[in-house]
Amino acid sequence: MQIQCYALILSMIITGSLSTSLDMAVSPVVHAPRGEDAVLSCSFTHPKQQDYSGSITVKWLAREKTAEPFFRCSVRNDSRERLSDCSTPSGLQYSLDGDPRRGALSLRIRALQLINNGTYYCRVELDQTGESLQKEIQLYVTAEAQILSLSVVETSGPDGPARILQCEAEGHPLPSVTWLSGSSGPLDARAPTAGPGPYRLTGSVPYLEEDVFTCRAENRLGGAERRYPPSNTLWITLTAGGVLLLLLLLSGFTCYCLRRRGVCC
Incomplete structure (x- = not known):
C-alpha cells in the first residue's frame, strides 16, 4: 500500500x-x-x-x-x-x-x-x-471609412444602355454607403456590391447630367463624402463661361468704339 x-x-x-x-x-x-x-x-x-x-x-x-x-x-x-x-x-x-x-x-x-x-x-x-x-x-x-473612387460607368440592361454613378468605398469595419441628390435629397440606391477584397464595397445610382450627387461612406470610426461632378469642375466651368462672356463684352465694346470713329469692324 x-x-x-x-x-x-x-x-x-x-x-x-x-x-x-x-x-x-x-x-x-x-x-x-x-x-x-x-x-x-x-x-x-x-x-x-x-x-x-x-x-x-x-x-x-x-x-x-x-x-x-x-x-x-x-x-x-x-x-x-x-x-x-x-x-x-x-x-x-x-x-x-x-x-x-x-x-x-x-x-x-x-x-x-x-x-x-x-x-x-x-x-x-x-x-x-x-x-x-x-x-x-x-x-x-x-480603418476609417474612405472613398476610393467616384465615376460614371456605362452599363447595359434590358432597357438598353444606361449610365450609373459608381462609388467605391473601403474601411474596417466595412462601411455603409448612402447617396444624396442636389435636387431631391436622399436617394434609394441599389444594394452595394462586395469587393474586390473583404474591406471594399461599391454602391451606385442612376446618373443624370443635370444633377449633383454626393456619395457618403461611414463606419463607427468616421466617414468621408465626395461630390460628382466635383466642385472644382463646376468652378472651372463657371470660370470658363465668365471669361468667354467677358471676351464677348470686350469685343462688342471695341466694335462700338470703332464704329463711333467710322471704322468697320
Whole structure:
C-alpha cells in the first residue's frame, strides 16, 4: 500500500513537471489602426531557463497553424551575442520586439495595412529538450471609412444602355454607403456590391447630367463624402463661361468704339 502511494506521488510529480515545463502567454486579440505599428505580445517561461544552453527558435506564422513561417530567428540561450539573426532593419515590416533569452517573443508589425488583418501564431522551439509550443493571436486592423473612387460607368440592361454613378468605398469595419441628390435629397440606391477584397464595397445610382450627387461612406470610426461632378469642375466651368462672356463684352465694346470713329469692324 505504501509503495502504491509513493508511486502515485511520483507519477503526479512527473506529470506536473512535464505539464509545466514550457508555458506561453499571448494577447489573444490585438486592435490597431491602419498606418500605425502593432506589437503582437508573446512570451514564454521554462523552469530551467537559467541553465538551458541550447538554441531558442522563434517562429511566426499567419493564417494557418501549419503554414510556413514568414518570420523566424534563432539564438543560443547561453550566449551574449547580439541578436543579429533576430533583428530586422527598420525599413522592413516585421521585427522581433524583445530578447528570446529573456522569454520575449513579441512581433512588431510596422505601418499596418488592412492586408495584415487576420490570425497569427507565435511558436517557440527548444532544440536541446525537443519541446515546442504555439499559440494563436487575432490581429484586428481598423480603418476609417474612405472613398476610393467616384465615376460614371456605362452599363447595359434590358432597357438598353444606361449610365450609373459608381462609388467605391473601403474601411474596417466595412462601411455603409448612402447617396444624396442636389435636387431631391436622399436617394434609394441599389444594394452595394462586395469587393474586390473583404474591406471594399461599391454602391451606385442612376446618373443624370443635370444633377449633383454626393456619395457618403461611414463606419463607427468616421466617414468621408465626395461630390460628382466635383466642385472644382463646376468652378472651372463657371470660370470658363465668365471669361468667354467677358471676351464677348470686350469685343462688342471695341466694335462700338470703332464704329463711333467710322471704322468697320
